[in-house]
Amino acid sequence: EAGVTQFPSHSVIEKGQTVTLRCDPISGHDNLYWYRRVMGKEIKFLLHFVKESKQDESGMPNNRFLAERTGGTYSTLKVQPAELEDSGVYFCASSQGLPTDTQYFGPGTRLTVL
């Protein structure tokens, strides 16, 4: 069974540009999460989808970040316009339906904003 996949693995952009990250969860997982780790700090929650609906977006930093999950399958996270402080590793995770179910993480996308 394929795990969580993320694309691209790395992205280097200039301040003010737009970047879109993609996450494909494990097939059949209704829950999809986005997290971010800024250099050397803790991994922070961004938002949580249940199927195509946003269950919790309390961790989204500001309105420059837009997440979508069309059809309840893959998800995209767009940053527009990117700022220097957006640099970090963006992780996606997915899980089945119960609160006790394990979240399985993708390899992450390393975003560098110059």
Next chain:
Amino acid sequence: AQSVAQPEDQVNVAEGNPLTVKCTYSVSGNPYLFWYVQYPNRGLQFLLKYITGDNLVKGSYGFEAEFNKSQTSFHLKKPSALVSDSALYFCAVSPRRYGGATNKLIFGTGTLLAVQP
């Protein structure tokens, strides 16, 4: 505020010796507790979790963790370290909520484990 503390940025241990990576948390109620590991240039891999029941939880690669409610701790342990265990370890908690609230994970800052041959 809810938080997870991993007090050691790095833990050094000789191969064959026991290892402990510490984790304490400040979360109301009885949270779910997790350990993840990140190998170089890889994503987070699930190691083990505590939901309920026996305080000693066994996980992948010979790791185990002990839940201590009174000390709000969930230390990761292994009886005999391997060089291949060298990686970045993250402790995480998920507040136990009801009514369909989010299952977000709250992470610590990570502990780098270095096992010397």
